[in-house]
Amino acid sequence: MKEKTIPYKIYLEENEMPTQWYNVRADMKNKPAPLLNPGTLEPMTAQELSGVFCDELVKQELDDVNAYIDIPEEIRDFYKMYRPSPLVRAYCLEKKLQTPAKIYYKFEGNNTSGSHKLNSAIAQAYYAKEQGLKGVTTETGAGQWGTALSMACSYFDLDCKVFMVKVSYEQKPFRREVMRTYGASVTPSPSTSTQVGKRILEAHPGTTGSLGCAISEAVEVAVGSEGYKYVLGSVLSQVLLHQSIIGLETKAALDKYGIEPDIIIGCAGGGSNLGGLIAPFMGEVLKGEKKYRFIAVEPSSCPSLTRGKFAYDFCDTGMVCPLAKMYTLGSGFMPSANHAGGLRYHGMSSVISQLYDDGLIEATSVEQTAVFEAAEQFARIEGILPAPESAHAIRVAIDEALKCKETGEEKTIVFGLTGTGYFDMVAYEKFHDGVMTDYIPTDADLQPGFDAIPNIPEK
Amino acid sequence: MKEKTIPYKIYLEENEMPTQWYNVRADMKNKPAPLLNPGTLEPMTAQELSGVFCDELVKQELDDVNAYIDIPEEIRDFYKMYRPSPLVRAYCLEKKLQTPAKIYYKFEGNNTSGSHKLNSAIAQAYYAKEQGLKGVTTETGAGQWGTALSMACSYFDLDCKVFMVKVSYEQKPFRREVMRTYGASVTPSPSTSTQVGKRILEAHPGTTGSLGCAISEAVEVAVGSEGYKYVLGSVLSQVLLHQSIIGLETKAALDKYGIEPDIIIGCAGGGSNLGGLIAPFMGEVLKGEKKYRFIAVEPSSCPSLTRGKFAYDFCDTGMVCPLAKMYTLGSGFMPSANHAGGLRYHGMSSVISQLYDDGLIEATSVEQTAVFEAAEQFARIEGILPAPESAHAIRVAIDEALKCKETGEEKTIVFGLTGTGYFDMVAYEKFHDGVMTDYIPTDADLQPGFDAIPNIPEK
Numbered sequence: 001m002k003e004k005t006i007p008y009k010i011y012l013e014e015n016e017m018p019t020q021w022y023n024v025r026a027d028m029k030n031k032p033a034p035l036l037n038p039g040t041l042e043p044m045t046a047q048e049l050s051g052v053f054c055d056e057l058v059k060q061e062l063d064d065v066n067a068y069i070d071i072p073e074e075i076r077d078f079y080k081m082y083r084p085s086p087l088v089r090a091y092c093l094e095k096k097l098q099t100p101a102k103i104y105y106k107f108e109g110n111n112t113s114g115s116h117k118l119n120s121a122i123a124q125a126y127y128a129k130e131q132g133l134k135g136v137t138t139e140t141g142a143g144q145w146g147t148a149l150s151m152a153c154s155y156f157d158l159d160c161k162v163f164m165v166k167v168s169y170e171q172k173p174f175r176r177e178v179m180r181t182y183g184a185s186v187t188p189s190p191s192t193s194t195q196v197g198k199r200i201l202e203a204h205p206g207t208t209g210s211l212g213c214a215i216s217e218a219v220e221v222a223v224g225s226e227g228y229k230y231v232l233g234s235v236l237s238q239v240l241l242h243q244s245i246i247g248l249e250t251k252a253a254l255d256k257y258g259i260e261p262d263i264i265i266g267c268a269g270g271g272s273n274l275g276g277l278i279a280p281f282m283g284e285v286l287k288g289e290k291k292y293r294f295i296a297v298e299p300s301s302c303p304s305l306t307r308g309k310f311a312y313d314f315c316d317t318g319m320v321c322p323l324a325k326m327y328t329l330g331s332g333f334m335p336s337a338n339h340a341g342g343l344r345y346h347g348m349s350s351v352i353s354q355l356y357d358d359g360l361i362e363a364t365s366v367e368q369t370a371v372f373e374a375a376e377q378f379a380r381i382e383g384i385l386p387a388p389e390s391a392h393a394i395r396v397a398i399d400e401a402l403k404c405k406e407t408g409e410e411k412t413i414v415f416g417l418t419g420t421g422y423f424d425m426v427a428y429e430k431f432h433d434g435v436m437t438d439y440i441p442t443d444a445d446l447q448p449g450f451d452a453i454p455n456i457p458e459k
Numbered sequence: 460m461k462e463k464t465i466p467y468k469i470y471l472e473e474n475e476m477p478t479q480w481y482n483v484r485a486d487m488k489n490k491p492a493p494l495l496n497p498g499t500l501e502p503m504t505a506q507e508l509s510g511v512f513c514d515e516l517v518k519q520e521l522d523d524v525n526a527y528i529d530i531p532e533e534i535r536d537f538y539k540m541y542r543p544s545p546l547v548r549a550y551c552l553e554k555k556l557q558t559p560a561k562i563y564y565k566f567e568g569n570n571t572s573g574s575h576k577l578n579s580a581i582a583q584a585y586y587a588k589e590q591g592l593k594g595v596t597t598e599t600g601a602g603q604w605g606t607a608l609s610m611a612c613s614y615f616d617l618d619c620k621v622f623m624v625k626v627s628y629e630q631k632p633f634r635r636e637v638m639r640t641y642g643a644s645v646t647p648s649p650s651t652s653t654q655v656g657k658r659i660l661e662a663h664p665g666t667t668g669s670l671g672c673a674i675s676e677a678v679e680v681a682v683g684s685e686g687y688k689y690v691l692g693s694v695l696s697q698v699l700l701h702q703s704i705i706g707l708e709t710k711a712a713l714d715k716y717g718i719e720p721d722i723i724i725g726c727a728g729g730g731s732n733l734g735g736l737i738a739p740f741m742g743e744v745l746k747g748e749k750k751y752r753f754i755a756v757e758p759s760s761c762p763s764l765t766r767g768k769f770a771y772d773f774c775d776t777g778m779v780c781p782l783a784k785m786y787t788l789g790s791g792f793m794p795s796a797n798h799a800g801g802l803r804y805h806g807m808s809s810v811i812s813q814l815y816d817d818g819l820i821e822a823t824s825v826e827q828t829a830v831f832e833a834a835e836q837f838a839r840i841e842g843i844l845p846a847p848e849s850a851h852a853i854r855v856a857i858d859e860a861l862k863c864k865e866t867g868e869e870k871t872i873v874f875g876l877t878g879t880g881y882f883d884m885v886a887y888e889k890f891h892d893g894v895m896t897d898y899i900p901t902d903a904d905l906q907p908g909f910d911a912i913p914n915i916p917e918k
Contacts, residue, residue, distance in 0.1 A: 007473040008539040014466040080467040081551065081842050092540065092614075110569050112844045112879070154839040155551075174884035180891050181838055379640055380613040383540050385571045420571070422881045425633035432639050 009086040010253040017084055018248040019071055021241050023060075024279045025351060026067035027286040030358055032237065032350035033325035035061075036312060041456060044322050052219060052230045056127040060238040067283070069241065071123075072130075078122045078155060079245070082111040087253040088417075092381045094401070101404035103397060104259070105417040106250045106277065107384065112178070113148035115342075115387065115419030116273050117233055120242035121145070124231045125152035134227035135159025139189065139214030142168055142341035143175030144419065145233035150182035160184040161228075163191070163217045166209035168341075175423055189214035196220050211345075212331070215316045234270030235315060235324075235349050243276025250414065251280045261292060263400055265415040267392035268296040268305065268363070269342045271349030277416040278361075285360060295400075296352065296363040297392040299340055299371070301439045304329055304348045305356055305363035307446060312456035313347060323456065326353040330449025339368060339427035339436075340388040342418075346449065366395045367438040372431040374398050375421070387419040388427055468545040469712040476543055477707040478530055480700050483738045484523035484810060486745040489817055491523070491696065491809035492784035495771060500915060503781050511678060511689045515586040519697040526742070528700065530582075531589075537581045537614060538704070541570040546712040547876075551840045553860070560863035562856060563720070564876040565709045565736065566843065571637065572607035574801075574846065574878030575732045576692055579701035580604070583690040584611035593686035594618025598648065598673030601627055601800035602634030603878065604692035609641035619643040620687075622650070622676045626667035627800075634882055648673035655679050670804075671790070674775045693729030694774060694783075694808050702735025709873065710739045720751060722859055724874040726851035727755040727764065727822070728801045730808030736875040737820075744819060754859075755811065755822040756851040758799055758830070760898045763788055763807045764815055764822035766905060771915035772806060782915065785812040789908025795898060798827060798886035799847040805908065825854045826897040831890040833857050834880070846878040847886055 025031060034043035049058040060069065071079075090103040108116035128136050135158050140146030146162040153160035162184050169176055169188035179186050189209045190197040194217040200207065207213075215232075222230035233239065254261060264281055266274035274296055284290035296305055304327045314331040315321040328347040348356075355361045368388070375391035377398070378384070386394060397415040404411050421428065430436040484490060493502035508517040519528065530538075549562040567575035587595050594617050599605030605621040612619035621643050628635055628647035638645050648668045649656040653676040659666065666672075674691075681689035692698065713720060723740055725733035733755055743749035755764055763786045773790040774780040787806040807815075814820050827847070834850035836857070837843070845853060856874040863870050880887065889895040 009473075011470050014468075077550075081547075088540075091536075112838065112842055114881075151839075151842060155842075173888070174881070177884040177888045177891065178844060178881075181835055181844060181887055183839065376640055379571065380642065383571055383610060383614075385637060385640060422573075422633070422637075425636040428640055429632070429636045432636065 006089055006257050008091060009088050010257065011086055012084040012249060012252055014080060016252055017076070017079065018245055018252070019076065020068040021071055022244040022248055022279050022283060023063060023067055023069055023241050024244070024282050025064035025237060027283050028354065029286070030354055031064045032354045035322040035324055036456065038314070038319070038323050052222060054124070054127045054131050054133070054229050056130065057124060057238050060241055061236060072126060075123055075126050082118065083245070084249050085110060087250055090382055093378065096381050097398065097401050097405065099401040099405040100408060100410045101401040102410065102412045103401055104412070104414045106246055106414070107417045108246060109384065109387070109417065109420035113144055113151055114422060115144045115148070116243060116246060116276070117145045117148035118151060119245050119276070120233065120239045120272065121148035121152040122155070123242040125149065125156050125158055128229060128231070129156040129158055133158065133229055135161060136229055136231045137161040137163070137218040137222040138231050138233065139163045139211060139218045141165050141211050143172055143179070143423065144342060146184065146186070147175060147178050148233070149231065150179040150184035153184065154182040161221060162186045163189040163214040165189055165211055165214050172423060189217050191217060194220045212316045216320055219320065234272040235345070235347065237349070237351055239272045240275035240279070240349055240351050243272045244279040246273065246276040246416065247279040247281060250277065259412060261414040262411040263293045263295060263413045265295045265297060265393045265396050265400070265413065267343060267389050267416070267418065268298050268348065268352065269345050269389065271352035273416055273418045275349055275352050282355065282360065294361045295396055296356065296361055297396045298363065298365050299343050299392065300365040300367045301441065302329070302344050303365045304346065306365045308348070309450060309453060310353060310357050311453050313453050315347060323454070324350050326350045327356065328453060329446060330452045332452040333449030339424065340371070340392065342389040343392065364396060366392055367440070369431070369436050369438055371395050372428070372436060376431070384417065385421045386417060387421040388424050390416070390418045393417070465548055465716050467550060468547050469716065470545055471543040471708060471711055473539060475711055476535070476538065477704055477711070478535065479527040480530055481703040481707055481738050481742060482522060482526055482528055482700050483703070483741050484696060485526035486742050487813065488745070489813055491813045494781040494783055495915065497773070497778070497782050511681060513583070513586045513590050513592070513688050515589065516583060516697050519700055520695060531585060534582055534585050541577065542704070543708050544569060546709055549841055552837065555840050556857065556860050556864065558860040558864040559867060559869045560860040561869065561871045562860055563871070563873045565705055565873070566876045567705060568843065568846070568876065568879035572603055572610055573881065574603045574607070575702060575705060575735070576604045576607035577610060578704050578735070579692065579698045579731065580607035580611040581614070582701040584608065584615050584617055587688060587690070588615040588617055592617065592688055594620060595688055595690045596620040596622070596677040596681040597690050597692065598622045598670060598677045600624050600670050602631055602638070602882065603801060605643065605645070606634060606637050607692070608690065609638040609643035612643065613641040620680060621645045622648040622673040624648055624668040624670055624673050631882060648676050650676060653679045671775045675779055678779065693731040694804070694806065696808070696810055698731045699734035699738070699808055699810050702731045703738040705732065705735040705875065706738040706740060709736065718871060720873040721870040722752045722754060722872045724754045724756060724852045724855050724859070724872065726802060726848050726875070726877065727757050727807065727811065728804050728848065730811035732875055732877045734808055734811050741814065741819065753820040754855055755815065755820055756855045757822065757824050758802050758851065759824040759826045760795065760900065761788070761803050762824045763805065765824045767807070768909060768912060769812060769816050770912050772912050774806060782913070783809050785809045786815065787912060788905060789911045791911040792908030798883065799830070799851065801848040802851065823855060825851055826899070828890070828895050828897055830854050831887070831895060835890070843876065844880050845876060846880040847883050849877045852876070
């Protein structure tokens, strides 16, 4: 009967919302390795980083000591417009699966960006505004991050210059228009408005661009324009810090009903949503207070954690950004044939990488047709049409729930539903038409990427 | 200081959600005129209606006596997956407008159908299932209703056949794919799968279809298939009944904080969202307990209430459906040059029409560029990217708030934000590119429609 008292959706009250982010690095015994200057191979200093990033964000990037960092009131006010996000009890899914498992998901898709990206975008825009900047530059692939940043900049009256990978710019005009609605300027990359863009266009006429190229263009414009800085939507430790709002709300909602999770599952591309979701729970584990299973789910076609190397590598394809120690497939690795654009990154957050290397996180990879099967099943039962990225977590959550059906265990499973798939219908169409393919790279396929990883001696 | 206690978003607790719909007709002194059989001009009987509609829905359609109708538990369970919807205090908009007005909006877009349509779709699917039907048929224009019905049918394992206006089928493939994800079959209309479709294709080869034609095809298939009935997403009194959940939740949320609205605003196409939003408030007015201003907002290009005639007319272009007494521009009226597809209907719910004729509702019309200006302003300030339909209500809410700024009045304004505009980016693009036009029909433009209204003597 106690069961019945848990509602379908747990919403925190406004006054129960977190007022501080949680910085999991503070409680890690093995700290994530520092970013290195690719020229000197010395740790990047605050001064070096502040050429590209806002001062306060540099501070957050380098801070592995302070466990709690106040969320400024202006950001909390913005959060109140679309947060707290619901923690949903998947009663209908449980019933359909006939599992004794109890399944919860934290749904981050109820905002116009359609994903969790807004949690960090608003923070980064706020600090840019505080520093008196005119605007920020960034890159976007499929468009979620660009949309989130456009929304955040619009709110703080900041200019927002987005370099959008050309193929997406052309194939996803709706995403582009959403950004324009929020006042952003959106440039297809490579473009003729930067030196690096011109060079790439000369060398590869007709190229449809890449995330690495778009990053390089955005950084060039930020560094070369008075009053502009560059911002990034994932991978960085500052982004994981902002995303801890997801986990803190999840934990507060579970605590409110006395629920103890057994397994916490998140999809992993750059690692920011997973890092945010698990942060406070991992904190308990690190302090020896609790035990949980954490599962990172990545696409088989881009298996950074499950098949990558733990090494210093470039964060961008253009090899202009600092080196990060992470699980990586090599900065030149080009994943193909996968519709979860947000998970197609060669590396992984250095925080997640360290925790994984320490054996505190499990990782698994799944194939995309199995992911879309889970996505469709979930949509039909729980109503929400998930983003392909999010559906990676759904796949494993369902698999774990089915294992419970076998064993009769009443495990409590929590997963992150990072966003909606409204702009991914081309992928769904392929799935419906039976023309979606799976791709698992062979070891030989992975070798060229590994060969390009620089050989940096450990200090 | 009391002000501060009202959160940005008011969510009802699950146990505060309505358990009954409210049937405003029960409290109307002047009842809406009955539907007439187009052949006999006599009121449609339950038996006649049950050839097309489910039995329980026929009962609801004809019931103008019972004020409260229980919401079956299965429907309430489904509602719990995406309801209660938030009643949002538009603090940021108020601040930007520098108005003393207090603005609230009831947001119905947080579900995969993207609009309020799901509230009635799930009810209609439930009653179809209860009656032991195999499936239902319907038409859809832009696709919101079709999506909502697909979701509802998927939940109850009902077959769902959607006839989608061909031009939308071709121009909005994403909408089509969402419906397919939920297992619906989607046929472009006119099609060769019905007699009426074949006739129309012979007479007009190359036609891109119309809602009227799609309705006729859906009805033909429902009537001709064992175990199928036809369902409709707006206009009908049963739909307004189901949509009363919007108003009931709104009223409960306002009551919880002791808030008394002065003005309640909704966009009006077929009338179902407006009818649902205002229902319980109108009930108080009808019983002489309260006074509110109700404002129906329609596009200038399709001004049923503000410039139409109050007369018996056909509900569909094909003139096969019953006659309804309503404000109408004539069933042959073809509105053009407007992107709010959901508001392009020649007539208006007979409930709304009667209340308007009785002077209980005001109506106003707005031009689409002014609507998109409001939409963009709202998106940038409140974060949510509104559907063009919903933005009609935003336009007038902002105008009323600006009037308060002039007069210094602290009015409380509530409006219905019926849905999101993620699938309407073509319209936003036109607006951004400065190529959106306004269209106000002349009296001469309206005359052919009026000429086609049948002359039915009042009983």
